[in-house]
Amino acid sequence: MSMWNVEICDVTLRDGEQTPGVSFTCEEKMEIAGLLDGIGLEVIEGGFPAVSSSEQEAVRAICRMGLEARICALSRAKKEDIDAALDCGVDMVSVFLPTSDLHIRHKYGRPRDEVLMEAMAMVEYAHDHGVEVRFGAEDASRTDPFFLLRAYREAVSHGADLVTFTDTVGCLMPVEIRAAVEEIIPSVSVPLCIHCHDDMGCATANTITAAASGAFQLHTTVNGIGERAGNAALEEVLVLLAMKGGISRYDLSLLHKLSETVAKAAGMPVARNKAIVGAHAFSHESGIHIAAILKDPETYEYVKPALVGCERTFILGKHTGRHAVRHVAASLGYDLAEDEITWVLAEVKRRSEAKCAVTSELLHEILCAAREGGRQ
Structure with missing residues (x-):
C-alpha cells in the first residue's frame, strides 16, 4: 500500500x-x-x-x-x-x-x-x-x-x-x-x-x-x-x-x-446512518448479516468498530433471525429454549412491522415474558 x-x-x-x-x-x-x-x-x-x-x-x-x-x-x-x-x-x-x-x-x-x-x-x-x-x-x-x-x-x-x-x-x-x-x-x-x-x-x-x-x-x-x-x-x-x-x-x-x-x-445531532460515527454505522439487523458476523465480523464490517472508538450492536427488528435473537438474549443473560426463541422472534417481527421500535426496555419485557412463560 x-x-x-x-x-x-x-x-x-x-x-x-x-x-x-x-x-x-x-x-x-x-x-x-x-x-x-x-x-x-x-x-x-x-x-x-x-x-x-x-x-x-x-x-x-x-x-x-x-x-x-x-x-x-x-x-x-x-x-x-x-x-x-x-x-x-x-x-x-x-x-x-x-x-x-x-x-x-x-x-x-x-x-x-x-x-x-x-x-x-x-x-x-x-x-x-x-x-x-x-x-x-x-x-x-x-x-x-x-x-x-x-x-x-x-x-x-x-x-x-x-x-x-x-x-x-x-x-x-x-x-x-x-x-x-x-x-x-x-x-x-x-x-x-x-x-x-x-x-x-x-x-x-x-x-x-x-x-x-x-x-x-x-x-x-x-x-x-x-x-x-x-x-x-x-x-x-x-x-x-x-x-x-x-x-x-x-x-x-x-x-x-x-x-x-x-x-x-x-447542537447538531449526528445522522444515525452517518458513516463512521453515526449510531447505526456499526449496527446490524438483518438476520443473514448477523449470522455471518457472529462467525466472522469481516463478512459485513470493512472498518472495525474499535478502530474508531465504537462498538458493534445488533438491533432486533423485522429482518432479524434466530441467530441474532439467541446471541442478543444470551448477552443480556437470558438462556432461551428453541421454542422461546421462536416466540421472541415472532413477537419482535410483529412489533417492528407495526412501526414500534424494539427498544432495550421493550426487548427486556419480551425476553422476560418468554422466560417466565407469560407468552400469549
Missing part, C-alpha cells in the same frame, strides 16, 4: 462554526482543540480573529494550550485582519482572496489584476512577521485556470508557504478535482492544500481524490459540519487515509468521542 504525503488542517473551529446557528464558547473550542491534537492532527484552524474580540480571545487561548498542532487563523487580505491573527500568537495565517471573476465582480467591482496585487502585499506583510503563510483562492473551482495559476505563483513570490484550492460551492466531482490538482502541482513550487464543500455530496471523495493526486494539506471538519451542506468530514477522511492511503499515525480511537463532543457543542 502506498503512503500519501499529507497532513490534516481541521477547520471545525472556524468553518464548522459558520454552520447556521452554531457558536462555540471559548471552553468548547479549547476542549475540541485538545481532542483534535490528541488524534495527532498537524494543523488546527482556531478561528477568524477579526470577527470579534471574543473570537480573538478564543484563538489566543488555544494558542496558549501548548498543543503539538500548529495553530492557524483565517484572515482576509487586509492588514487589520492579519494584525488580529498575529496578535493571537498563531503559527500560521491563512490569507484568502476571492479569485473567480464572479466573486471579484460582486465583491470588489475592480479589475482582477488590481485586486490580486493588493492581496499580494498582504501576503508579504504576513510573511514578514515570521509566521507560516497560506494563501487561499476562494472559489478556485470557478476561477479562470490561467488567472488561478498566476495568483498562486504571485503568492509564492510574495512569501506564501502553502496555497489552497477551495471548492467553495462544492461544484466539482472527483474526476474534476483530480484534473485540477494534477495541473496545479507541477506549476506551483509550494505544497497544495485542498478545501472542499459538500453541496453535491462529494466533499470527502474530492478531498481523498486530491490526496491521491498529490495534494498535501487536507481541510476537514468534525461530522462534516460547515456552511450550507458542510465540509469534508474529518472522521471519513482519516479512516480513508488509514484504509486506503497507508497512513496509520492518527489515533482514530478518539473519533467517536470527538464526534459526540462537537455534536453537543454545536
